[in-house]
Amino acid sequence: MGAGAYLGGHLSYARGVGVDQTIYDAGSDDWQPAISAAQLADGVPERVIVDETPVLVVRRGEEIFAVHDRCSHRGCSLSVGKLEGDEIECACHGSRFSLRDGALRRGPATAPQPAFEARVRGETVELRRLNPVPASA
Numbered sequence: 001m002g003a004g005a006y007l008g009g010h011l012s013y014a015r016g017v018g019v020d021q022t023i024y025d026a027g028s029d030d031w032q033p034a035i036s037a038a039q040l041a042d043g044v045p046e047r048v049i050v051d052e053t054p055v056l057v058v059r060r061g062e063e064i065f066a067v068h069d070r071c072s073h074r075g076c077s078l079s080v081g082k083l084e085g086d087e088i089e090c091a092c093h094g095s096r097f098s099l100r101d102g103a104l105r106r107g108p109a110t111a112p113q114p115a116f117e118a119r120v121r122g123e124t125v126e127l128r129r130l131n132p133v134p135a136s137a
């Protein structure tokens, strides 16, 4: 038990591993209106609030990607990060995430970003969370 306490303390205080900043508002499992499709310029990330959750939305050609905007590492806004291919790099400490599914590609973050499916209905981009949170969570 002492080793576990030491390891937890070391990870928290020496290595700076913290709480996943997206855990309390992972996003809606139901389709929600997010932004006008006309507002999405190709390759320009936009920050929107969807059902009280900040979401980065970006158009890449014919595809629209969306991930939670609050970096899981320390909470910086990913929408001001650097877009490279299908990845976003956090401007604060350089973590990289896939825009396709929120997968962690490079730390210091240790958790992926919640990701969203996107569809266009009329003139509106709608989002819903990929991999919905189980009801027991």
Ligand code: FES
Binding pocket: 071, 072, 073, 074, 075, 076, 090, 091, 092, 093, 094, 095, 107, 108, 109
């Ligand atoms: S807040 Fe994003 S990498 Fe640290």
